[in-house]
Amino acid sequence: MNIMSQEKLEEAVSGGMTAKPNEVIKMQGRKVGVFYGDKQALFDVDLDVRQNQVTALIGPSGCGKSTFLRCLNRMNDTIDSARVTGKITLDGEDVYDPKIDVVELRARVGMVFQKPNPFPKSIYENVAYGPKIHGLAKNKAELDQIVESSLKKAALWNEAKDRLNEPGTGLSGGQQQRLCIARAIAVSPEVILMDEPCSALDPIATAKVEELIDELKQNYTIVIVTHSMQQAARVSQRTAMFHLGYLVEEGATDKMFTNPDDKRTQDYITGRFG
């Protein structure tokens, strides 16, 4: 006969299916809308970003996922015609509050882009630039320390330590992307936004960045936009699916890729769209 009670058994079965969620909400979007001129690109998005977790934003091109990502550190401010409605908070604080210093916000919410874009300077200078302008180091020794620890966290130290004064643009594509991650880390952000960080990288460099993302989530909260379903499934704990400017579905990644609730999510991740 069964030695486990029905309840225990079901708990044991379901316990293996989903990891225990981290419930601390680091960033929160409520009724977020974005207009480019008259055209609305994002509609009423309610989304929570949990602390020390990787949240993946997926969906077909033009679905609004990058637009939403760029709202989180006000990158849309740089586009003249862009207008953001609704509310986005970081630790409960409205990031669109006029009192907020945008430069400081972007230090707390860093960003890594699709194409590696190191400054045309040395590897050292690329990483040291942010801490310098934010006054994070009192002297050269402290700055050296920040550069070293950032490159270590970005898993680039061993490859770069003997060529710190060589130009960052001389690194390989994958190394350049990790340099950009080191540059983002150097100003001690709390959240790192990544916009298709691996789309210009080969599979080996991609694997290194994914491994890095996995390590980084212990200290940072990560939001990643990706076109690779497998990548979203591999690196994230939460997945949000966007379509035509709407948030279709958000949930635990394990569930989203085995048994999503929404037909559109199902069609997209299984390759049945359009």
Add this chain to the structure above:
Amino acid sequence: MGEHTVSSFDQDLEHIDKLIREMSDLAASMVRDAIRALLHTDAAAAQRIISEDAVMDAKQREIDDSAITLIAKRQPMAQDLRAVLGAIRMAGDLERIGDLAKNVAKRVGAVGEGSTPRGLSHGIDDMATLVLAQIKGVIAAYAARKPEDLRTLRVDDEKIDLKYTSVFRELLTYMMEDPRNITACTHLLFCAKNLERIGDHMTNIAENAYYVLTGSQLPANRPKQDETATTVLAE
């Protein structure tokens, strides 16, 4: 199932689905024919069933190969992933059903040699009817994508278990009545046990099929009516 942007993905999935249907049909006919051969002492039919088991094994290997290739090439997600994994598992159960039917067929000679009274086999006939209905029902529910039917059918396995317990008692009684029945009855007992196992494999298949169709698992517990492990006959 269909409508992938890449249509060859649909073809790959349909191929696996077709193999599962073929294995299901073969399993049903092997069980039906094995019981018929047993009840009519038909050695030629028994031989044919024994050789059909090789076909079953080959189909299972083909499903494994196709499924692994599909996973490697297409990285299926959601219902596609469940369908592929479900096919691998269902093929395993169907292959075992083939083995059990073959085992019944192998006993045809041994049971038939003695002058077995027909009466000994009535219970088995009834049991086989239940098992065959179970196989047909599960195959039809899966083909028609009806998970609720599968949930109901899974519970039907208890009827087979009840019947098995009664066949078990019946055969023990015959053996006590006349020791010359022991050889035939022991073989028939194994045949009944095989039918009961086939019922269990069909339950697995129903549970698997339910998961493939819905993405959620049926509760782990279901009623169990096989009491033969504790059955004794009073003097």
